[in-house]
Amino acid sequence: MAAALLAAMLAVAHAAPAAATKKDEPSQTSVPSALLFDPDSDSVLFEKNGDQLVAPASLAKLMTLEFVFNEIKQGRLKLEDEIVISENAWRKGGAPSHGSTMYAAVHSRVKVEDLIHGIIVDSANDACIALAEALAGNETAFAAMLTRRAREIGLEKSTFANATGYSDPRMRVTVRELAQLTRHIIQAYPDFYLYFAEREFTWNNIRQQNRNPLLAMGIGADGLKTGETAEAGFNLVGSAVEEGFRLIVVVTGARSEKERADEARKLLDWGFHGFESKLLFAEGQTIGEAKVFGGSARYVPLVGPGTVRVMVPRSNGGERLLARIVYTGPVPAPVRKGQPIGKLKIWRGDNLALEVPLKAAEDVGIGSISRRAMDGATELMLSLFRAGMDRL
16 A cells, blocks of 8 residues: 555644744754754754764663663563673673773672663673673674664664674664663663762772763753764763753764763753743544545544644744654554554654654444445556556
8 A cells, every 4th residue: 555644734733833943953063963852742852863873882881771671670680680790791891891891800790780880870891791691691692682672662773783882883873763762761760760860880999980971060961871982983862851841862973072062061951941842732632534445434533642742942933843644544444443553743844853653543444345345446546546657
């Protein structure tokens, strides 16, 4: 079946001021890729190369942490469990590596909770490798598990080759999916998220400071992670809260620690002071319709998973919000209430600001023989027309 686009200015009728003028946006951000995201409404406030695949460096450790958090949540791992620091983990990620490490001693046994602190505060490669070996036998197998887990939580493009973020051509992420991963960690593991605000951690009598520069800026930052390699440049995923309003910022490819910190803060300041939340659709409110093939009704109403909100600039601008319902259709009958149908996509100017899954609001049964015959004839004519247009 052909992909169908049901387009309408849905958001405009509900959202009032739509988009800021381009001069109001931090469009001159110096980093190659960046994204500013409101996790409560799933709104993208700003993006630059949001879907470009980039090397994550130690930001890949966020995926390692998510996997570990989920194992604990599912009862397959406990904070008190002790993990052996193998010689491989020690040589590749410990003191001999001269990289980021918590300085765990070779063959020592370290509790899972301490390894988590080491990864978050120290960016400890030895802790990542030790956990990978304990959970999967080796780091290669663990990396495959990370990629599968990424797909399970909705990351469609990101791939992982190791547990640490060491440079590898198979290790790639996007800033959009890093923001989605961060939102997932914040919402799914609130108790573990508190660890990301810790300013220091001591292990083996060595005290280390958290490398996230946002934590010391007094801007309400409470996470998350930095990373840097020669390939990736200087990367950062951060989150901050101001007056109950949380934002997530991602910057990658900065040329220095200073540029990384400055650009992340600039984006956060711009988001906190320039935007407000607007209700588009209440919970259960019909957002649009999808055409049904061979059904007792010609269309099925569509609803979102709850309230649908979008962040809009406080000041009026020349650009407007454009909303489209995107689905593959017509949808064959029968259709069941709650059945996933498509997505609501909202653009602010050229940027995709919001994407919301849509589902059927009610059942649609199979129609009469005459209805199915009529729908079949209509689809045949449309397919012939499209084939003729393609030849032209």
